[in-house]
Amino acid sequence: MSPATTGHALPEPHATAGLGDVVERQKLLRVRGRSVAWVPPLVLLAAIAVADYNTTGEFRIISWIVLVPGIAAALCGVWGTAVFAVLCMASYTLVDNAWPHQFQAGLPDFILVALGGVLATLACAVRVRGERRTLHMRDVTDTVRRTVLRPLPPGWGGLEHAGVYLTADAQARVGGDFYDIQPGPHGTRVLVGDVQGKGLGAVETAAVLLGTFREAGYHEADLGVVADRLESRMVRHRAYTTALGRADGDRFATAVLLAFPADEDDVVDAVVLGHEPPLAVGPSGVRRLPVAGGLPLGYRELAPGRPPVRRVRVDADETLLVVTDGVTEARDREGRFFKVVEAVREAVAADPRLMAPGLLVPAVRDRTLRHCHGRLADDTTVFAVRRGRGAGVERREGGRSPL
The missing domain is CATH 3.60.40.10 (PPM-type phosphatase domain)
Known part of the structure; x- marks a missing residue:
């Protein structure tokens, strides 16, 4: 409704009809009271690394790892997004150096992954600030509602x-x-x-x-x-x-x-x-x-x-x-x-x-x-x-x- x-x-x-999106997302990403927001970006990170390792050298997809911090920015907090940004850079370095003399994506893609992690962390900070402001405004609205329509015992x-x-x-x-x-x-x-x-x-x-x-x-x-x-x-x-x-x-x-x-x-x-x-x-x-x-x-x-x-x-x-x-x-x-x-x-x-x-x-x-x-x-x-x-x-x- x-x-x-x-x-x-x-x-x-x-x-239940008027709750903000942030509250609904928190409910959906919890299992037995614990947050599982970190699971989707971690699964994506592992999938990209495994897929790249199992493909031929002419088809490198390790640079797709730049998507992981973006997903984390939409689901996790600022620190969680920053952790995934660092983890992505480390994973990129490890996987890209698996073949030291051939098939390397090289420094340009590493810079892309690093820049993507920084931008995702900044975007997450903006998102979290907006959500906090939205929750604060909802609390203000609830206070006004309780003032006008006081709870009746x-x-x-x-x-x-x-x-x-x-x-x-x-x-x-x-x-x-x-x-x-x-x-x-x-x-x-x-x-x-x-x-x-x-x-x-x-x-x-x-x-x-x-x-x-x-x-x-x-x-x-x-x-x-x-x-x-x-x-x-x-x-x-x-x-x-x-x-x-x-x-x-x-x-x-x-x-x-x-x-x-x-x-x-x-x-x-x-x-x-x-x-x-x-x-x-x-x-x-x-x-x-x-x-x-x-x-x-x-x-x-x-x-x-x-x-x-x-x-x-x-x-x-x-x-x-x-x-x-x-x-x-x-x-x-x-x-x-x-x-x-x-x-x-x-x-x-x-x-x-x-x-x-x-x-x-x-x-x-x-x-x-x-x-x-x-x-x-x-x-x-x-x-x-x-x-x-x-x-x-x-x-x-x-x-x-x-x-």
């Missing part, structure tokens, strides 16, 4: 949850989709959203909205006020980016706000802000929550006032599934959209265990990637949550948490 993925509470967290806020995030750009590893869970004295709040656009501007906006949610979701008793705070922060952030002269001053975001009240175990409060309504997945089937959609964050001037908060009854064994438009707008090669409701219904009917968040999320992820053949047009988030056992105790503990 080409998209890069991140996630939590899944059997394979931070899934199992059972956080009394909820059983799972989420996976796939970037359309396999090298970016972070984008404009976001999600979080915030326990507090008024229950546990969940936010899933998607910032319009891509790039660092979308990441910055997602971080701004998550910071606001983590504060307002903890302190505010009314979920509508939390939504209002998010709208206000979005408008202020747009004004800030416009003042900087940036071209993304009209950015907006869609979001779903969920609240699991501390005093009721069979209801969920929901606010939908220009987003697809959540799906409730349970033994009775798959249904969309009957939540009226409000405008996306950043468009409140078109409909002043707080968005409506809808209280919906949800069974204890129902899982709420929220996906971003990377799922709903995934297309196959014929241009047909992915039908997430039908896909989830078929998956759960085939295996009722998939109603659990930890199994439902990877099932939706895999079906989405199969539908679009691994080519996502947009960043994609799949997030599932339901009340866990002993939720009341964990919510009370979460209400005292400063996070």
